[in-house]
Amino acid sequence: MVEVSEWKIRKVEELTTAVTESPVVAIADVKGIPAPQLQHIRQKLRGRVRIMVSKKSLIQHSLTRLSDSREGIEQLVDSLDGQVAFVLTDLNPFKLFKEMESTKTKAPARGGEVSPEDILVKEGDTPFKPGPIMSELQRAGLPASIERGKVVIKKDTVLVKEGEKIPKQVAQVLTRLEIYPIIVGLNLTGVYENGLIFSPEDLRIDDVEFMSRLSDAIVATMNLAMFIHYVTDRTVEPLIVQAEQRALNVAMASGILTKKTAELLLQKAHGQMLSLSSQIPDALDDELTEKLTPGKKREPEEKPDEKKEEEEVSEEETASDPGAQSE
Numbered sequence: 001m002v003e004v005s006e007w008k009i010r011k012v013e014e015l016t017t018a019v020t021e022s023p024v025v026a027i028a029d030v031k032g033i034p035a036p037q038l039q040h041i042r043q044k045l046r047g048r049v050r051i052m053v054s055k056k057s058l059i060q061h062s063l064t065r066l067s068d069s070r071e072g073i074e075q076l077v078d079s080l081d082g083q084v085a086f087v088l089t090d091l092n093p094f095k096l097f098k099e100m101e102s103t104k105t106k107a108p109a110r111g112g113e114v115s116p117e118d119i120l121v122k123e124g125d126t127p128f129k130p131g132p133i134m135s136e137l138q139r140a141g142l143p144a145s146i147e148r149g150k151v152v153i154k155k156d157t158v159l160v161k162e163g164e165k166i167p168k169q170v171a172q173v174l175t176r177l178e179i180y181p182i183i184v185g186l187n188l189t190g191v192y193e194n195g196l197i198f199s200p201e202d203l204r205i206d207d208v209e210f211m212s213r214l215s216d217a218i219v220a221t222m223n224l225a226m227f228i229h230y231v232t233d234r235t236v237e238p239l240i241v242q243a244e245q246r247a248l249n250v251a252m253a254s255g256i257l258t259k260k261t262a263e264l265l266l267q268k269a270h271g272q273m274l275s276l277s278s279q280i281p282d283a284l285d286d287e288l289t290e291k292l293t294p295g296k297k298r299e300p301e302e303k304p305d306e307k308k309e310e311e312e313v314s315e316e317e318t319a320s321d322p323g324a325q326s327e
Contacts, residue, residue, distance in 0.1 A: 008058060015062035015086060018052060020069070022088035024096060024193045027059070027079040028186040032113075037184055041103045049099060051186070053085040072195040079190030079197075093191040097203035104185030108175040111168030119160040119174065119181045126151045126177065133176070140173040 019025050030038065030053055042051055060077055067074040089096050109115075121142055126133075128151040137144040143154040159174070160166050166174075166181065174181060191198040225235045226242070251261045252268070 026087035026191040031083040050088040093198045106180040107182045107184040109166045109171035111171040115160045123155045
């Protein structure tokens with residue numbers, strides 16, 4: 001029988017107790033993080049997140065011991081890979097992920113690391129004067145030349161593609177160009193909360209896009225509920241307003257007289273009367289003419305007989321006045 005070291009037993013008990021007291025438990029990859037950087041991360045997260053670095057086997061033992069009291073937590077074993085640590089917090093998994101991402105910083109490559117993204121060197125001037133640097137840049141794969149007494153990169157060049165290893169000579173050139181392609185920080189590999197396991201892909205959410213989609217979903221849900229007349233706390237008031245408006249429209253179309261429709265029906269009838277009157281000009285009195293064309297009054301019509309009499313009188317007066325004819 002293999003004897004287990006006392007310190008290992010104590011460590012497993014310590015880890016188990018800490019995990020028991022934490023509602024959210026995560027596993028983080030700490031491989032390649034220098035001790036000063038890890039200490040800086042701890043200080044930045046102090047009071048919100050606790051980081052417990054330990055051997056993979058000891059973390060696995062503590063998860064196994066907790067499997068009876070916390071349903072599903074043993075699934076975190078699948079997230080253990082390489083050098084790992086427990087990350088314990090009261091924050092929900094999504095906030096925890098954002099906190100962990102905020103601690104990451106750029107660092108220079110040493111050579112041999114896997115590039116997290118395409119490493120692009122843009123065209124343009126460099127701070128270097130002509131010299132041995134020219135051959136270093138060219139060996140790294142950069143199209144360099146000398147212009148106006150300076151070393152110049154002739155065109156945009158991708159030195160290393162995402163997922164490829166960074167050659168040592170390329171890493172040296174990148175450092176001299178002050179291009180730091182390596183992201184240093186804790187990478188969450190799995191997060192546990194209330195029986196659920198979240199992967200990094202589950203937690204990597206664009207806040208702006210998420211809120212936009214959520215807003216669209218709320219509007220679409222509200223429209224559907226209104227369309228099918230589904231009563232909820234949010235739809236009951238607009239549904240009542242909608243029903244009232246439809247009832248009013250029916251009453252107006254049917255000419256049903258109520259306290260609410262009386263004035264509207266009178267206005268409707270008045271408008272119809274004015275519209276009809278405008279089609280029969282001879283039927284207008286002064287009041288209607290004023291309403292149809294404000295400021296204009298109908299001139300009194302001359303009677304044909306009166307006009308004729310005036311003309312006859314005028315002719316008789318002219319005939320009886322000889323002086324008028326001679327003039």
